[in-house]
Structure formats: structure tokens, C-alpha cells
Amino acid sequence: MTSTVGTVLVLGGLLAAAFGAVVGIEGGLRHRAGALKIVLGAVTAFLICMVGANLTMVYALITHDFSVHYVSQVGSRATPLVYTIVSLWSALEGSILFWGAILSVYVFGFARAHRSDPPTNPLLALGTMLAVGVFFAFLIAGPANPFGRVDPVPADGPGPNPLLQNHVLMVVHPPMLYLGYVGMVVPFGIAVAALLRGQLGDAWMAVLRRWTLIPWTFLSVGIVLGSWWAYAVLGWGGYWAWDPVENASFLPWLTATAFLHSAMVQERRHTLKLWTLSLSLGSFLLTILGTFMTRSGVFNSVHSFTQSEIGPTFLVFLGVVLVVSIVLIAVRGPLLVPEGALGGVASRETAILVNNLLFAALTFTVLLGTVFPLVREAFSGVRISVGAPYFNRMALPLGVAILFLMGVGPSLPWGRASPETLQRQFLIPAAVGVAVVVVCVLAGLRGALALLTFGFAGFVAVVTLREMALPIRVRMREQRESLLQATWRSATRSRRRFGGYVVHAGVVMVFVAIAASQSYVVHTTATLTPGQRFQLGSYTVQLSGLRNGVDPHRRWTAAEVDVTDGKGRHTLLAPRMNFYERSTDPIGSPAVRSAPFEDLYLTLLAFDAATPSASFNAWIFPMVSWIWWSLPLFVFGALFAAWPERRRARAEAAERLAVPGKARSPGAAA
Amino acid sequence: MNPTTRNRLIALGALLIAGAGLAYVAFGNIGQNLVFYWTPGEMLAQGSKAYGPTIRLGGVVQPGSLQWDAAHTHLTFRVADGPQPGAPSVVVQSRETPPQMFRERIGVVVEGTFDKSQTFTSSRLMVNHSNEYRPPKPGDGPDKWKTTVSAPTAEAR
Secondary structure (H helix, E strand, O other): OHHHHHHHHHHHHHHHHHHHHHHHHHHHHOOOOOHHHHHHHHHHHHHHHHHHHHHHHHHHHHOOOOOEHHHHHHOOOOOOHHHHHHHHHOOHHHHHHHHHHHHHHHHHHHHHHOOOOOOHHHHHHHHHHHHHHHHHHHHHHOOOOOOOEOOOOOOOOOOOOHHHHOOOHHHHHHHHHHHHHHHOHHHHHHHHHHHHHOOOOHHHHHHHHHHHHHHHHHHHHHHHHHHHHHHHHHOOOOOOOOOHHHHHHHHHHHHHHHHHHHHHHHHHHOOOHHHHHHHHHHHHHHHHHHHHHHHOOOOOOHHHHOOOOHHHHHHHHHHHHHHHHHHHHHHHHHHOOOOOOOOOOOOHHHHHHHHHHHHHHHHHHHHHHHHHHHHHHHHHOOOEEEOHHHHHHHHHHHHHHHHHHHHHHHHOOOOOOOHHHHHHHHHHHHHHHHHHHHHHHHOOOOOHHHHHHHHHHHHHHHHHHHHHHHHHHHHHHHOOOOHHHHHHHHHHHOHHHHHHHHHHHHHHHHHHHHHHHHHOOEEEEEEEOOOOEEEEOOEEEEEEEEEEEEEOOEEEEEEEEEEEOOOOOEEEEOOEEEEEOOOOOOEEEOEEEEOOOEEEEEEEEEEEOOOOEEEEEEEEEEOOOHHHHOHHHHHHHHHHHHOOOOHHHHHHHHHHHOOOOOOOOHHHHO | OOHHHHHHHHHHHHHHHHHHHHHHHHHHHHHHOEEEEEOHHHHHHOHHHHEOOEEEEEEEEOOOOOEEOOOOOOEEEEEEOOOOOOOOEEEEEEOOOOOOOOOOOOEEEEEEEEOOOOEEEEEEEEEOOOOOOOOOOOOOOHHHHHOOOOOOOOOOO
């Protein structure tokens, strides 16, 4: 029964998307205003079908209906309820189904927001997005059908992959990544609409910008949470391994970030239109490539290619999107003539142009390193991978150069800068940057790249704070406003500027944290019997004993240790090893003692219950938690920038009645 | 040629040169940082080409080959293509504490380098993960399921 309902809903979604795509694109090309109403109906039907299919699957998971193929794969009566629901996206078919639901929500949201706009652009954009919807609905109905029937019905299932039921972050971080991935469909649709029409007005550009910022925010949060998950759960002692799965989420983030910057040039100088649109198309292509890489299993081995039914379908779709994008750019691109010109060499637009080139170079090197093994294996049959040293050597210098530009760009005016301006703008920040390096060297820190990063970070931090503080000071002096009032008004009058600088501050934190935790990490391994201890940095770690425990879905053994830090403070930690009934391998849970400036990270490598003894891997990561603490800045900055401008009038009216308190900060909840 | 066209050509030329330079450096770096996935048999067949580069050696821990030194810090064992006797095998040295699942006959992936002395020096020792579900036979206790030897094809992470 559940199978049938699910299948019918997916087929309904396929029909609605196909119908809406045809009507939308045809109606848009012929400027039929009446078509919008029909497309809006199709969008609503698509939403109901896709969300309905997902709810059906959740229902099947909760009721342990093992006659449904997907439930028999990932369901288990022993799994706690929350992980049962989460297993919707813990395996291939379910995650594609979830993709479809998010896609339908995005398309619906876009349709609602633009239903009263002049109809041509929304028609073309919605038609394009629904065409993407056709592909995913087809995938769910065919090659990746989760609703297939299982006969005979098993009494119980294996449960989701144990790694996925080990930590609460697993509940949060995949949906964030999906929201980021899938959301790139919307800018893709908008860009295709602009190319099909052969014109890109300022209003439509603003729409494109806002709808890129939304998935960009989710993607940023997803990437940071993903690295946090890798750190807190996987226990290999790190947060980023340049793994294909990680790179897949990083690549579209790079192009989307480049887009957000080049969009400013396009807005101010009315040039770089085609380049900006290409970045939108590229971001979507990279999300499809990323989904293909992570979902078709090519990265376990290219040889499973023929067995995976979803791989070829995805490749065909990728090819179609690539060809459509290139043809659109080649044929319709020349219609987008630049109406302005770039300014001088020392200008903000030049800085952003260089920033875009660096982002493009970074995307190229990461993409090359990620795809190279696939291509090489496909042609020569040799199995290889590209080691992390390649990525570190190529990407880190580019990243540091981008960090430097984060200080240069905001200091330069649009157009042309005079030598006096340059001197005035750069003297203090540069001096602070040099001072930071000197202090670090005096404190005994070494390593050129890390010191360079700290110096640039100091430089960028001063520039960012100055750019945020300057308009506030002007308001306080000229309008005689209080500090709070001036901050609130200058922030809300130019939301994107203020939000952008908040995000920049977050990026500086991440850079500093990465440089510190990579360059000054300390590592050791040790085997202890109860009462024995080992020393790492200023910490003394003493084993108290082993303890066993049973949870509903697993057994575990924990090594209880007493950690004493340099100041004599004690902390009890218990790195564990979990045994899941249906898994051949134990899954470790690291234990972390987190302090503002360093983390002590312990994993239980092996234990012997008879002796008893326990072997540990231990690391000290300086400042690593700053990476996760940058999250509120990312979320707050992006939301502040994306907040619809038209509400400003209302907000200002309200402001006159009530004294403005603190800014609504949704970031605080994240 | 008017100045705009000339500027554009210069910009295009500069971009092409920068792009070519980047591609050259990137491919060079890739070449130096490749990690090869070989079984002991495949690696030995490479001859002297296998001395030097980083290798992920995948295979099975040969029964009876596990040896600890006196202080229990230095581990030596042989990794073979398969559990059958006579399969091609290589001596591996490791200073790392092996993971909990490590034992004879289990699938392992050892990352490290191979040298002329025909010894593989391990910098990282991983036990094969298998997320595949194998239904337990009737009467099997929970511990029995965990001893299923995982397939040596899946790569450890």
C-alpha cells in the first residue's frame, strides 16, 4: 500500500514537472502572460507530490514497513526514532528522494515570491527549474526508485550505516548541504531565463543575487557543519581531508562566492554580465557533478559504474546541462553588451576581478585534483588518488592570496584611486598586519605560510572593522545619533555592505583557525594500563579504567581518562568504541576537551579487556574550534544581507514608535 | 586596431598565459602527489617503479606473519593478495598502534612507501570497512557477525 502511494506520487510529480516545464518555457519565449497561472498550478502540484512522497517514505520508515525496498535497506526496529527519520537521507535512493522534495520547495518559494512580476522572466526561470525537476522525478521513478516492493517481507532490517547514527550533527548537516546544493537550481533557472531573453536588467539581476545568497548560506553552514562532523565523529584527527565528497560541496561554494562578488561589479559598473551569469551556470553544473560523484559510487571504484544504474543517467544529464549552458552562452551571450567599463588598476572592480580569477583558479585546481583519478582510471585502468599534499600546495597559497584581497578590495574606491587615498587607506592596516607577524615571531611561532596568514588576517580584520565603523562614526558626528542608533541605521541602510563585512569577519576567523590548527598541531600515540599516564604538550592523560555499556542499538566500551592541564585542572574524558549489531567494524567516538585556544582530542584506537589496557591517538589542535564559532557570523551576515529591502520602509516606521533594541539576529539561534 | 580591442587582446593573452602556467603547475604537482592503489602482486610487478611514490597497499594480513618487537612498539607483518597460501605478499613495518579490528586474515589498507630492501614502511594502517549488510545465519550470536571478514575491495577511510 505505502509503495503504491509513493510511486503514484512520484509519477504525479514527474507529470506536473514535465507539463509545467513545457508550458513555462514555451509561454516565456512567446511572452504569453496567461501561461504563468498554469505554471504556478504545476509548481504547486509538483510540491504536493514530492513532499507527499517524502512523507510517505517517512511514514514507511516509522512504521517499519519492510515491504518497501528502501526501508528494508536502511530501517531497523532497534534504531532510535530520530535516526529512523534521519535515515531518509542516509542512503542513495532516499537522498535523491529528499533532493526532489527540497527542489519542489525551492521552486514553489520562487514562484510565490515572483508571481506578480512581469511574467516572461518567471515563466522561463520556472520552466527551467521544472525541467530539472523532471530529471529528478524521473530518477526517483526509475533508476533510483526507493518505493520498490520487497517479497518476501523481511522481519527486520540492517538499520542505517552506523557512522550516521553516531552523532546529532548527522541530523543537521546533510539537510543543510542539500539545501545549499539544490538551491543552486534557482539561480540556474534565473540565469537561463536571462540568456534566453538575451537581456539582464538590474531588477532581474537583484533577483539572481538574492536567490544565490540563500543557497550560498546553506552551503556555507553545511560545509562548516560537515567538517565539524568529520572532526567530532570520524575520529581520524582532522576536519578536512580533501575527500571527493568534501570537494564536491566546496566547488559550487567557490563559484557561488565568486558570483556574489562579481555581481557587485555588474551592479556598479554594468559590465562582466556574461561572466557573472556563467558563474551561476557553473555553480549549478558543479552541484550536479558533486551529486553525481558522491551519489553514484564512482569514487569507491570506477568498476562499480556499470552496476550503479544512477551513474549513467546522471552523466547524461550532466552532459545535457553542460551543452545547454555552453550553447546559451555562445549564442545568446553576445546580446548582453556591457554598458560600462572597468575603472583604473587600483580600483575596487579590479580587486574583485582579481578575486574572481583567483576563485576560478582555485575551482580549477580542486576540480582537477578531484576528477583526475576518475579520468585516469577510465582511460588506463590504473587506480590512483591525488594525495592531500597536492591540494595543500596548490590551494593554500591561492586561499592566502584571496585573504589578502579581502583587505585590499574594501579599501579601494570604485573607479580610480589617487595616491593619497591609497596611502591613507593602507597605512594603518598594513602596519597592524606587520605588527601581528612580528608579535607571532617573537612568541616563537614559525612557518612562512602560517605567519603570512596571521599577518594578512590582522590586516583584513582592521580594514573590515574600519569599513564597518566609518559610517557609524559619520552618523554620530553629523546626525548626532547615539552609538546604538547609528549602528542600527547604518547597518539597515546598507544591509548588503554590513552583512558582507560580518561574513568577512567570519572568514578571517576560519583562516586563522585553519592556519593555527594545521601548522601547530601536536600528535602522539600511547598504550596505557590503568594508573599509567602520558604527556602531550601541557596535558597529562591518565587512564582510570575501561567501562562497558549497552544502548538500545549498540554496545560500547569507553576508556575513562583523567586529563590534567598545565594549571592543574582536571577533566574526565571517555573516548569510546561503539559496536553496532549489524556492522562488522567498531565505530569510534573521539573525546574532546575544548578550550578557546586549543582542543585536546583523544581517540580510543584499541583496547584489551583482559590486561586491561587501552591505546590512544592524541592530538592538540590550536584554535580549531574557531572554525565552528564562525558559523553565527556567516549566518547572521548572510541573513542580514538577504533580508528583503522592501521591508525597510515598514521597519523604519516601526522604529519611530519603539526604541530599536538589538538587531534581530537569527544567527544567534544557529 | 583601436585601444579597446588592443586592451582586450592583451587581457586575453595575459589570461591565457596565466591559465597555462596554472595548468602546468597543477599537473606537475599532481604527478608528484599521486597515491597508487596496488595489491602486493601488482606492486611487485611494477619493479623499481614502485620504489618511492606513496602507495596504498590493499590486501589481507597473512596468517602467522604478525610479529611485535620486545617493547611492543614496532609491528611487522605480511600483506598478501589473498588468504590462500602462496599468494604474493610483502613485508610491512609499522610503528603505529593498529586499530582494534586488526588481526590475521583481515583486509587492510596500508599507506606508505616501498623501497629496495623489499620492505613496505607504513605511515598509516587502516582496516577495511565494510558497510555491506550480511544477514546472520540462524544461531549466530552478535559477536559472530563481527568476525565476518570484510571484502578487500572496499576502501578504508
